[in-house]
């Protein structure tokens with residue numbers, strides 16, 4: 134796949150970085166929304182350095198689309214590294230109502246210290262960050278809608294920013310920090326593309342679908358068997374699988390050739406739409422080059 138020309142110019146990154154750095158001074162905790170299907174590839178490579186020592190919450194969003202056993206494994210992985218963790222399905226709202234409680238537990242020592250200093254009732258301030266397409270807006274909307282009351286007129290640093298009281302004692306900075314994923318790594322780019330985080334128009338859909346076929350054949354062969362009646366061997370190429378699936382679906386063009394482009398679009402749609410099942414493409418502590426840490 135050689136068409137991953139995603140545009141996050143250095144200038145754009147610098148601006149975002151500066152904005153987040155300045156907002157950080159105003160918050161007590163940073164909540165980082167990630168895609169549970171690709172927990173490493175959907176993280177910003179510079180986030181740890183950016184956030185520094187601020188307490189962190191990892192929101193494993195799209196948990197409904199990911200492998201349940203691996204959701205638990207990733208939860209353990211992040212907890213062991215000092216993060217608080219919340220599993221959510223922001224679309225339906227499952228897990229979202231735990232947000233406030235999890236944050237208050239994470240900051241309980243801090244809150245106790247505020248109380249000792251007489252700062253009773255000081256709200257906890259939270260900034261939500263994430264790379265595009267992890268479901269950040271859906272998450273924030275779900276959280277904010279629950280007990281949506283615009284906080285008192287206390288503007289953020291930049292025009293347009295607002296503090297939103299989402300719960301008693303919890304304020305959210307409602308302009309989320311939009312981070313950049315690690316585009317220069319082809320493997321990361323491919324996973325972001327599988328999940329739909331990178332627009333298909335800028336990619337070779339068939340090449341992407343072939344790569345997805347190979348990934349599924351390796352990790353989740355039963356899904357290919359159930360959905361497309363394929364029995365991949367260890368060395369079956371993605372292209373052969375795509376062609377075989379297209380033939381089984383009856384996607385033929387003149388001369389009996391398989392319309393692989395159509396099958397490629399169907400595979401990507403069905404994968405993203407959850408028709409093939411729930412998948413997690415990265416394993417915590419795995420040997421994959423992208424499982425940093």
Ligand SMILES: Nc1nc2c(ncn2[C@@H]2O[C@H](COP(=O)(O)OP(=O)(O)OP(=O)(O)O)[C@@H](O)[C@H]2O)c(=O)[nH]1
Pocket residue numbers: 194195196197198221222223224225263264265266267268269270271272311
């Ligand atoms: N199944 C499922 N779908 C979700 C979840 N969260 C978000 N979505 C869907 O994913 C799509 C993208 O969600 P957004 O909230 O726009 O993602 P975002 O991270 O804000 O993306 P940008 O606006 O590009 O930054 C929407 O169609 C949501 O309904 C989830 O937890 N589960």
